[in-house]
Amino acid sequence: xxxxxxxxxDAWLGEPRWLWSRLPHPAVLxxxxxxxxxxxxxxxxxxxxxxxxxxVALGLGALALGAALASFGPxxxxxxxxxxxxxxxxxxxVLAVSDGLRRGLPDGRAxxxxxxxxxxxxxxxxxxxxxxxxxxxxxxxxxxxxxxFWFTVAGLPGLxxxxxxxxxxxxxxxxxxxxxxxxxxxxxxxxxxxxxPARGTAVLIALTxxxxxxxxxxxxxxxxxxxxxxxxPEAAMARALGIALSGPRAYDGQMQDFPFVxxxxxxxxxxxxxxxxxxxxxxxxxxxxxxxxxxxxx
Numbered sequence: 001x002x003x004x005x006x007x008x009x010d011a012w013l014g015e016p017r018w019l020w021s022r023l024p025h026p027a028v029l030x031x032x033x034x035x036x037x038x039x040x041x042x043x044x045x046x047x048x049x050x051x052x053x054x055x056v057a058l059g060l061g062a063l064a065l066g067a068a069l070a071s072f073g074p075x076x077x078x079x080x081x082x083x084x085x086x087x088x089x090x091x092x093x094v095l096a097v098s099d100g101l102r103r104g105l106p107d108g109r110a111x112x113x114x115x116x117x118x119x120x121x122x123x124x125x126x127x128x129x130x131x132x133x134x135x136x137x138x139x140x141x142x143x144x145x146x147x148x149f150w151f152t153v154a155g156l157p158g159l160x161x162x163x164x165x166x167x168x169x170x171x172x173x174x175x176x177x178x179x180x181x182x183x184x185x186x187x188x189x190x191x192x193x194x195x196x197p198a199r200g201t202a203v204l205i206a207l208t209x210x211x212x213x214x215x216x217x218x219x220x221x222x223x224x225x226x227x228x229x230x231x232x233p234e235a236a237m238a239r240a241l242g243i244a245l246s247g248p249r250a251y252d253g254q255m256q257d258f259p260f261v262x263x264x265x266x267x268x269x270x271x272x273x274x275x276x277x278x279x280x281x282x283x284x285x286x287x288x289x290x291x292x293x294x295x296x297x298x
Contacts, residue, residue, distance in 0.1 A: 001074075001296050002074050002077050002078055002081070003081070003148065003151060003152060003292050004289065004292050004293060004296060005078045005082075006077075006078050006081035006082045006085060006151070007082075007085065007087075007148070007285070007288070007289050007292065008289075009078060009079070009082035010082045010085045010086075010087055010088050011087060011088050011285065012088075013082070013088070014088030014089050014091075014092055015083075015086075015088070015089045015092075025083075026083060026084060026163075027084075027163070027167060030163065030164050030167045031167055031171060033058070034058070034164075034167060034168050034171050034172065035171065037054045037058070038171070038172055038179075038182070041053075041054055041182070042172075042178065042179070042182040047181035047182040048181040048182065048184050048185070050182060051172070051181065051182040051183060051184055051185045051186065052184075052185040054182075054185075055165070055168065055185040055186055055189055058164050058165075058168065059161055059164065059165065059189075061164075062157070062160040062161045062163070062164040062165075063157040063160070063161055064157075065160055066155065066156035066157030066158070066159065066160040066161070067156070067157050069156050069160075070155055070156040070157070077155070077156055080156055080159075081147075081151055081156065081159060084147055084159055084160070084163050085143070085144065085147050085148060085151075086139070086143035086144060086147070087140075087143070087144040087281070087285055089143070090136065090139045090140065090143050090144060090281065091278055091281055091282070093111075093114060093115050093135075094115070094132050094133075094135065094136045094274060094277065094278055094281075095274075095275070095278055096111045096114070097111040097112045097115070097128065097129075097131075097132040097274055098129075098132070098271045098274040098275055098278075099111070100112075101125060101128060101129070101271045101274075102271055105123075105124070105125060105128070108123075108125065108128045109121065109123055109128060111132075112128050112131050112132050112135075115131075115132070115135045115139075116131045116132075116134075116135055117251070118131065118249045118250060118251055119249070119250040119251060119252070119253065122250070125269075125270065125271075126267070126268050126269045126270075127249070129269035129270060129271065129273050129274050130243075130244075130245060130247070130269050131249075132274045132277070133237060133241070133243070133245060133269070133273060133274060133277045134234055134237075134245050134246065136237070136274075136277045136278065136280075136281055137201075137205075137230075137233040137234045137236070137237035137238075137245070137277070138227075138230045138233055138234060140201055140205075140233055140281055140284060141194065141197050141198045141200075141201040141229070141230075141232070141233045142166055142194065144201075144281075144284075144285065145197050145200060145201045145204070145284070145288065146162060146166070146193065146194055146197035146198075147159055147162055147163065148288065149196065149197045149200065150162040150193065150197075161193075162193050165186065165189050165190050165193055166190055166193070166194075168183075168186035168190070169183075169186045169187050169189075169190035171183075171186075172186050173186045173187030173190060174187075191228055191229060194229040195228075195229065198229035198230065198232040198233060199229075199232050201232065201233040201236070201284070202218055202222070202232035202233050202235065202236035203236075204284045204287055204288065205233060205236035205237055205240055205280060205284055206218060206236050206239070206240070207287070208280070208283040208284055208286075208287050209239075209240035209280060209283070211236070211239050211240050214239045217235075217239060217262070218232070218235045218236050218239055219235075221234075221235035221238065221239075221261045221262050222234075222235040222261075224246075224259045224260075224261060225246060225261060226258060231246075231261065234246060234261050235261050235262065237277060237280060238261050238262035238265055239262055239265075240280055241265075241273060241276055241277060241280070242265050242266055243262065243265040243266045243267070243269060243273060244260040244261065244262050244263055244264070244265040244266065244267045245260070245261045245262065245265075246258050246259065246260055246261040247259070247260040247261075247267075
C-alpha cells in the first residue's frame with residue numbers, strides 16, 4: 001500500500017515549484033555531497049580506490065538514513081518515496097520540449113537542453129524530438145521504475161541507495177580524463193542496480209504497446225547501444241513508436257557516430273512523436289500501479 005500511495009502522490013503533485021523554490025530538493029543535496037567528494041578526493045594517486053571508498057561511504061550513509069527515516073512510520077515513507085520517484089517530473093520536462101517546439105525551434109532547443117547533455121544549438125526539430133524521446137525512455141527506467149523496484153525490494157534504504165548511486169553516476173560516472181578512474185565505481189554500481197529495472201522497463205513498454213512480438217528485435221537493438229542498460233527502454237520505445245532512436249549526435253563540439261536503435265524505423269520526428277512517447281510513459285506507469293494494487297489485494 002505504501003508503494004501505491006507514493007506512486008499516486010508523485011503522479012498528482014510531481015515536484016511542486018512552491019516547495020522546492022524554498023527548500024533544497026534531496027537530489028540537490030545529494031549532488032552537493034557528491035560534488036564536495038569529487039573536489040576533495042579526486043586528485044593525486046589511487047583515484048579509482050578513492051572513488052570506491054567514496055561510493056562505499058555514500059552507500060552506507062544512504063542505507064542508514066533510509067532506515068532512520070523508515071523508523072518514523074508509513075506516512076514518512078510515502079512522502080519520501082514520492083519525493084524521490086520522478087515520473088511526474090519526467091513527464092513535465094518532456095512535455096516542456098513539445099510545448100517549446102510548438103512555439104518555435106529555439107524554445108524547443110532550450111527545453112531539451114534541460115534534460116540532455118548533448119549539444120543542442122544546431123539541432124533541427126527532428127533531433128530535438130529524438131533527444132526528448134530518448135530521455136523519456138531512459139529516465140522512465142532511471143527515474144521511475146528503478147526507484148520503485150528498489151523501494152519494493154528494500155524499502156527506503158534501497159531507494160536512497162539507488163538514488164545516491166544514480167546521482168553519482170550522472171555527475172562523475174563519465175569516461176573523461178578527470179572521472180574515468182574516480183567515477184569508475186559509481187558507473188559500475190549504477191550499471192548493476194539498473195540491470196533488472198532497465199530490462200523490466202523494456203518488457204513493460206513492449207507489453208503495454210502490444211509489441212512483445214518484437215522482443216527479439218528489441219534485444220538486438222539494445223545490444224547496439226553504448227550503454228549496457230539505457231538501450232533496453234530506448235529500443236522498446238523505438239519499436240513501440242515505429243521510429244529510429246540514438247544515432248549520431250554531438251558532445252562538446254565533437255560528432256559521435258552512434259548507431260541507430262531500430263534503424264529501419266522512421267527517422268524524421270515531430271512534436272507528435274514526443275507526445276506519443278509521453279502516452280507510453282503513462283501506460284507503463286498505469287500497468288505498474290495496477291500490478292501493485294493486485295499484489296496488495298493478494
